[in-house]
Amino acid sequence: MDTIWRPMGTDDAAGLATLLAAAEAVDEFGEHYDEDDVREHFMADTIDLEHDTRVAVRDGTIVACGAVVGQVVMREVHTVWCSGVVDPGHRRQGIGRELLTWQLARAEELHRARFGGAPASLGIDIGEHHEGRRALARELGLEPVRHWFEMNRTLDGAVPDVVAPDGITIEPFAWDRDDEVRRAHNVAFRGHYGSTERTPQEWKSWFTGSKAFRPDLSVLALDHQGDVGGYALAYVYVADNVASGRNEVFLGQIGTLPSCRSTGAGRALLAAALAAWKAAGIDAASLGVDSENGTGALGLYERAGFAVTKRSSSWARQLGALTASDAT
Structure with a gap:
């Protein structure tokens, strides 16, 4: 053929x-x-x-x-x-x-x-x-270079209480902070495997400009100066929900700036997101996490009621840096 x-x-x-x-x-x-x-x-x-x-x-x-x-x-x-x-x-x-x-x-x-x-x-x-x-x-x-977990939890039971640490305010996502969130994301994920600076065009195409993005289900953490110190961005994929028959939300990105880490800001963000989803009648939530995440994300999600349901791996062919002699 x-x-x-x-x-x-x-x-x-x-x-x-x-x-x-x-x-x-x-x-x-x-x-x-x-x-x-x-x-x-x-x-x-x-x-x-x-x-x-x-x-x-x-x-x-x-x-x-x-x-x-x-x-x-x-x-x-x-x-x-x-x-x-x-x-x-x-x-x-x-x-x-x-x-x-x-x-x-x-x-x-x-x-x-x-x-x-x-x-x-x-x-x-x-x-x-x-x-x-x-x-x-x-x-x-290609060789395996990283392993990933998909985690899920239902929202028919209790969700964690929202306890914002001193100096941190949890607020709904606001469009006038969209680019500030992009810049915060670039800082928060610096040093994470495979991360890169997201340009305004990429942010519009893949993140808050996506038709699946739900600003009403997304939350921000503001620091003592009123600047974005963390964010939790939610997405609802209609085709997935039609196929599964349930109303599920996906936590696409959650991050905190280094200045807000080890303060409880991440825990408060996740709790606030879960509370917002439950109040909106969402049935379940899912997220993806690097199995080798160095910021304690896996433990944070487990304590919030998430459990691993799927696993996947990234495979890659590595290209070393070319020297001047390689290029000639």
């Missing part, structure tokens, strides 16, 4: 949504996309469709898709992520290998164009049960 490879187009949303639904039925990532989600996720202004995406087409049907997204701002290492999926009915036919091979080559090309000889990490995420993807990743020179 002939396979045609081409970049994604803006008119591919319906075909991609169908492909992703077929894959989800088998892979059980817990991620569902309607056509608007596809446009937002794959066709954002931050993605170069012509150069950084590919779809595989057989008999007029999209049977695989992939994208390459590189950090715009680099810290110590430039991270480039490859995401993709193959229709279950067309697997084990070499499509996934061809797609990931192209993605890794494009990821290195994108990295060299942006940051030259700087070190880079070219990576993919793999769920704990996806043995075939692990085997392919290993064969193409």
